[in-house]
Amino acid sequence: MEVVPPKIIAEPLSLNGWTHVLCNEEMPIFSNTALSIHDILSDDRKGAMELASVILQDPNLTVKLLKISNTPHYNPTRQKMVTVSRAIIMIGSEVIRELTLVCSFLEGILSATNKQQANEEIAQAIHAAVHAKSIAIAMNDSSPEEVFIATLLNHIGGISFWCFCGEQGERIQALIKDENYSREQAEKKVLGFKLTDLGASLSKAWKLGSLVEESIKPKASNKNPRVGLVQLGYEITEALKEGADSKKYEDCVRKIEVLTKQSKKVITENLRDNTSTASDIACQFGATDAAMLIQSRLNQVVDLEESSPVIDKKQLQFQISQDITSIISDQFDINLLLETVLEGIHRGIGMDRTIFSLLVADKQSLKERLSLGWRKETYEHKVIFNVIETPANLFFHTLSGTQAFWAKPSVNAKMYTLRDINVVGQNECFMMPIFFNKMPIGLIYADRGLSGDPLNEDDFNAFKYFAQQANIGLTLYRLQRG
Numbered sequence: 001m002e003v004v005p006p007k008i009i010a011e012p013l014s015l016n017g018w019t020h021v022l023c024n025e026e027m028p029i030f031s032n033t034a035l036s037i038h039d040i041l042s043d044d045r046k047g048a049m050e051l052a053s054v055i056l057q058d059p060n061l062t063v064k065l066l067k068i069s070n071t072p073h074y075n076p077t078r079q080k081m082v083t084v085s086r087a088i089i090m091i092g093s094e095v096i097r098e099l100t101l102v103c104s105f106l107e108g109i110l111s112a113t114n115k116q117q118a119n120e121e122i123a124q125a126i127h128a129a130v131h132a133k134s135i136a137i138a139m140n141d142s143s144p145e146e147v148f149i150a151t152l153l154n155h156i157g158g159i160s161f162w163c164f165c166g167e168q169g170e171r172i173q174a175l176i177k178d179e180n181y182s183r184e185q186a187e188k189k190v191l192g193f194k195l196t197d198l199g200a201s202l203s204k205a206w207k208l209g210s211l212v213e214e215s216i217k218p219k220a221s222n223k224n225p226r227v228g229l230v231q232l233g234y235e236i237t238e239a240l241k242e243g244a245d246s247k248k249y250e251d252c253v254r255k256i257e258v259l260t261k262q263s264k265k266v267i268t269e270n271l272r273d274n275t276s277t278a279s280d281i282a283c284q285f286g287a288t289d290a291a292m293l294i295q296s297r298l299n300q301v302v303d304l305e306e307s308s309p310v311i312d313k314k315q316l317q318f319q320i321s322q323d324i325t326s327i328i329s330d331q332f333d334i335n336l337l338l339e340t341v342l343e344g345i346h347r348g349i350g351m352d353r354t355i356f357s358l359l360v361a362d363k364q365s366l367k368e369r370l371s372l373g374w375r376k377e378t379y380e381h382k383v384i385f386n387v388i389e390t391p392a393n394l395f396f397h398t399l400s401g402t403q404a405f406w407a408k409p410s411v412n413a414k415m416y417t418l419r420d421i422n423v424v425g426q427n428e429c430f431m432m433p434i435f436f437n438k439m440p441i442g443l444i445y446a447d448r449g450l451s452g453d454p455l456n457e458d459d460f461n462a463f464k465y466f467a468q469q470a471n472i473g474l475t476l477y478r479l480q481r482g
Helices: 015-026 028-041 048-056 059-069 084-091 093-110 116-138 144-152 156-164 167-178 183-191 195-206 210-216 225-242 247-260 264-284 288-295 313-328 334-350 394-400 418-424 457-480
Strands: 353-359 365-372 384-386 405-407 429-436 439-447
Touching: 015 028, 015 156, 015 195, 028 048, 028 093, 028 195, 048 059, 048 084, 048 093, 048 334, 048 365, 059 084, 059 093, 059 264, 084 093, 084 334, 093 116, 093 144, 093 156, 116 144, 116 156, 116 225, 116 247, 116 264, 116 288, 144 210, 144 225, 156 195, 167 183, 183 195, 195 210, 210 225, 225 247, 225 264, 247 264, 264 288, 313 334, 313 457, 334 353, 334 365, 334 439, 334 457, 365 439, 384 418, 394 405, 394 429, 394 439, 429 457, 439 457
Parallel strands: none
Antiparallel strands: 353 365, 353 439, 365 384, 405 429, 429 439
16 A cells, blocks of 8 residues: 655744644645534534534544543443444543544544654553543532643643654754753744744644643643642653652652542552553544553553454344334433434444434425534534425425435436536435424435445435434324423
8 A cells, every 4th residue: 555645834033924834735634623512512402413413524533532432541430332323422522522522632633643742642642641530530620520621731832743743843852852952941942932932832722621721821820729739740751751769759749649639559550551551542532652652661461452343234234223222112312312312323333424404484394403514614614405396306206205315316307406516416315304293304314425435225225214203203202292
């Protein structure tokens, strides 16, 4: 297989320049994810459906997030979660938000050419975050996960820089190695600013949250004890490098004793266990080189080859159908049902684009309610389908019937109007009307219009099953409401 060389960027010459390049050229996917999540969680009208939609736009992110959500670290009850919607309900939107930020950030940087320095930065960040969270739990902190994320993203400027820098990074390392500059002195001389400044700038641009931004500021104040936990996490990683008999290590142990009231024996055991945990978490995030660096502190062997188990479509369809049955069998949440149905179609069948659209008041068009895989300029943009009676287009034809419709350009060419082609292209697609009180209120549409992969009878049967669950659920919902 041919290896594609990494893109070489023209290195910026200012703090604003580096911020712009990292946000818009090197890590645009993370930028979009971070800002979309911030907009959703800061809007009281939006909830799990919108958050799940952002996550599900990226299949790699979805798989990684679900894998981590099912680990004992986040899911001690071991209740299997196979859909993002279920994970949000079980773990909570704030924790899922923070996990998504980390997964998305690491997805963006780990695809770069990671240098030794970059992996050192990633390893230290994950290691420090686990220690900070452990202390936060012992102190009964209101949100240990927030402390974990703030610590992990505290060095976001350095991690981002070392993943994408070139000659400037080499000059910084040369000054440190050959001329005994401190890190901050070398950064200032070469860049004109410190990498902590870059971190603060990126944190603000990406709207990463109050504790992240507060702890990342240069000369962060220790008045907030939670900022102190972030700093203590990094102090511990530095102390461990010097060894358990060093003054730094003893100082850290004493600080933890004061904060947690734990014995020295418990603290030293926790520090050792946390290092092993950090290595496992690094593996789960896909940062295997960083995991090796963390684990080397204990001189233990870690299996870095473990990867996400491959779940075949039939198995995933079955697991999601069990979730749907569970939702329907009680006083269910109709929004959760629709989200789960769409996720079943999108991931379970392997569709490129899936959408649930509702008829607008004049019944002349359908407006997106929830979409997955749709390439849009912004999250706020909604996909609109026109419903045209003469001649009948795809959407009018579907809404006029009661069954699922498998549209094929070779057979139904006249139904693909120019307007439809401009919105969805001229691809094979599955559609099914959705009813409430025996009246069509919208439809579910799915295709493989991005990959061009063919559809088959098994795919169509699975689509019909999932879409019909939405209709069954809406019927039961109406009956429950009287």
